[in-house]
Amino acid sequence: MLKIILHAQNPIMPFCEPARELRIQNTPLWLHQRNLLAPYVTRELELKQGDPLQRVREPSIVYRDNLFFDKYYIDEFIRQAVKLNRPVRAAFRADDPAFKEHALPLSNSYTPAGSLYLADLWYYPNGPMAGVEPLVVDLQAREIGYYHVPTYMADNSGDLVFQVPLRSLIAIDSWVHVFIADMVFGQFAHGARFEKRLNEDLAFKLKIIGKAIYEGRQVLECSELVKIGKNCVIDPSATIHGPAIIGDNVTINAGAVIENSIIGNNVNISQDVQIMLSVVGDGAFLPFRAALFMTTLMEHSMLAQNTCLQMCVIGRNTFIGAGSTWTDYNLIPAPIRARDGNGKLSISNRPVMGGCVGHNCRIGSGMIVYPARTIESDVVLAASKERRVIDRDITFAESDHHHLKLSHMHQTPYHKPAKEISESW
Secondary structure, eight states: OEEEEEOOOSOBTTTTBOGGGSEETTEEHHHHHHHHHTTTOSEEEEEOTTOOOOOOOSOEEEEETTEEEOHHHHHHHHHHHHHHTSOEEEEEETTOHHIIIIISTTOOOOEEETTEEEEEEEEETTSSOSOOEEEEOOOOEEEEEEEOOOTTTOOTTOSEEEEEESSOEEEOOSHHHHHIIIIIIIIIHHHHHHHHHHHHOHHHHHHHHHHHHHHTSOGGGSTTTEEEOSSOEEOTTOEEESSEEEOSSOEEOTTOEEESOEEOTTOEEOTTOEEESOEEOTTOEEOTTOEEESOEEOTTOEEOTTOEEESOEEOTTOEEOTTOEEOOSOSSOOOOEEEOTTSOEEEOSOSSOOOEEOSSOEEOTTOEEOTTOEEOTTOEEOOOSSOSEEOSOBOGGGOGGGGSTTGGGSOOTTSOOHHHHHHHO
């Protein structure tokens, strides 16, 4: 099968780079797509905007490179498409709970078509041609709660829930979609599939229980649920509950707690760190008493001691200082707005939402960040009398390093000077 990749050129803010370069489930999105399609594809072709497509006459799968899909969705999509043997395009029902609640808000990638929304994923049995019909693959969403809000703080929505799909497809148009792909369509979906199999497959249940008894561990701690890589050093007092994946060369010190998370390679987790429903990138460092809850920390970033991130997305090579607080809930239950695919503030459809920091940022200690605020890549923020509370989005032009005598020592790879850009041509 031929794979044709269409480039999504728009950068995802505040990262200042296209979605294909961002890590989802601790893998660059372009590599994640390639790995899942590898069993079906014999050759590939990349088309940038404006590039002509030569006529081909072979089975082809075409997709835009800002799509995150999992194995369960893409396998079912290809199975149904091949069976139909007609040109088809991936579609969602407008009332599909997972799509309506999590994928559609803040997005500009879906094409309305009556009661359906079309995604940028096609299958052609004899090469690309005009005229396709929609193919709806049920996401098999199920409602899972994640927050119990006290009645004196809650609005009419009551307890907070996610519509978790067992099959996932989402276009990454906003940083919020990175959060959704990693947490709702990633970690929560892993747990939901595990629970479903546990309830339906008696042999699997007996295998899990037998392995736990043999290893003398609780069920959630046994090696069937906690996958540990090579050359790891894990203190006996650390607690790891699955489903969880620990990469190679990871150090986990005394008192650390890890639950249903992905930990990359060469990660250092210090004493009393807590990581729950999160994704930690390769080479990250979490000093003592740092905490992550439903948060993405991309590769080679560092979260200093006594800082807790809830429902946040942090870019690569970023440092966040000690004692900082990322708030995630409006004290008065007003709608939380976030940047959509067009860069405008829109309703996020999320009653609870943390913030987002781009790549290569340096955030000083003791900051307080309001819900859904973003800090652009290459920004330096030092706590001061004038700025300790971040109540709006921070752009590169507002970075503190512009006012420092040693500003030339701060590299800004995501904001090249005009002279350097012209010389590169």
